[in-house]
Amino acid sequence: MNKLNSFPKSEHLCGEIRIARLFNQGQAFIAYPMRVVFLIDTSSKLKEPVSVMVSVPKKRFKHAVNRNRLKRLMREAYRLNKHCLVEKIEEKQIQIHIAFNYISNDELDFISIEKKMKVALNKIIELIAEK
RNA sequence: AUAGUAGGUCGGUUUGUCGCCGUUUCAUUGCGAAAUGGAGGAAAGUCCGGGCAACAAAGAGCACCAUAUUUCCUAACGGGAAGCUGUUUGUGAGAGCAGAGUAGCGUAACAGAAAAUAACCACCUUGCUUUUAGCAAGGAAAGGGUGAAAAGGUGAGGUAAGAGCUCACCGGUUUGGUUGGUAACAUCCAAAGCCGUACGUCUUAUGGGUUGCAAGAUCAAGUAAACCGACGCAGUAGGGUUGCUCGCCCGAUGUCGGAGGGUAGAUUGCUAGAGGCAUAAGGUGACUUAUGUUCGAGAUAAAUGACAGACAAUUUGCGAAAGCAAAGAACAGAACCCGGCUUACAGACCUACUAUUUUU
């Protein structure tokens, strides 16, 4: 099996403390329709290089069906395109937390979300390379 | 055939690739591999009822909240079934709503004489003044354009004028009885002149401890201003017991000793149950009983998905039709579990029935 395209539970970002730290200290930028927050974490003892969370606000999408669908699409887009980011991070021997917030009011299809996800990942790689 | 009413059932199928969560087996320091399972009729709203869990229990009176036709069903219910009465609606099959009691009290805007122990106008009697009217006292609910609602209705008798004042017929109410029904109630008979309506207050009966799985339990780390015991200020201040009253209970700061709570994390609670399906019997029915058979989500910043293709109900456009082209499934996603209710829903099917038109 090609391990590059998997997205198991251990790569999800969970825990109230770690998420609070990400949103308090992390850097943010907007790659419409997503707002991306990330933080280079040096204190964590986990072995996964990248931890990711995805969220869709209840205010913009009232029905749970639509929220779940958008979260699934974003997870799927990340899963299929994460290999380039993971390679860079492993080269640098660091760990990173990322959060993707959906901020558009419209429900997009998979193709456009995947396109925007590639843009967002490339921008993260650039910002990390500067440091 | 078209349009509908009531009840019930279903609510996309399939191939490949890449993924997610649980379980089992194999392998194991670890990474992993294979097999297998993985959203609903409403999972929704959180409107009722119950299970389960923790805490509290000393009660009495008043208050508060909910319910309120009858019989039945149910673990229970404010739910359901079958009826009864009234009312609204539909041509109809049907559908919606209301339904304990009324002795007392309150309210009924505007309009109208008056919203109820009714006398403003008009009517009648008597007296006085006056000259065809005015004033005063009384009688009288028969007439008066209003209003949502006007003092049971029609006719006759009666009277100074009138009036259920009396009578006949009709409508209602109450009481007593007959027949039918388990009952609500209905039918019939008799008697009583007994005769406005709506809402609220009030009264009666029944039920109601509080909080909710983020309840609660366990684990390793680590320690209080919280807890327990003894002594004292002192059974005082104060607090609890449902809102109040009575009653009952607890009870402080200090000293000494003991014990280990919350928060974050992990595990558990956690999925076989008032379960489903079939047959038979009972019942008008909700439902019940018996027998057989069948099952397997359990996540926790929260899985059940993405892409590509095939089929297809159906929809739209063109067309007389055949057909061609395009689109390609509604409402909606478990979070402790059940029973209901309510709300959303493209379309398909079954049973019974209704209206209209045509044919026999």
Added chain:
RNA sequence: UGUCUCAUGGUGUAAUGGUAGCACUGCAGUUUUUGGUUCUGCCUGACAAGGUUCGAGUCCUUGUGAGACAA
């Protein structure tokens, strides 16, 4: 997930079932050489659908939207 609250002109906020008021804002006029202030007038209304009632902003039911708490 659970427990609750609210909805009245553009904004804020009242009213016992009986003509929906008040303040600010906006518009027009008045005053002024002009603008502001003042004064006068006007416009702008019940979250939606049912029910109870002679009559609902108000009472009842269902839905919609917004907010609070456990956090």
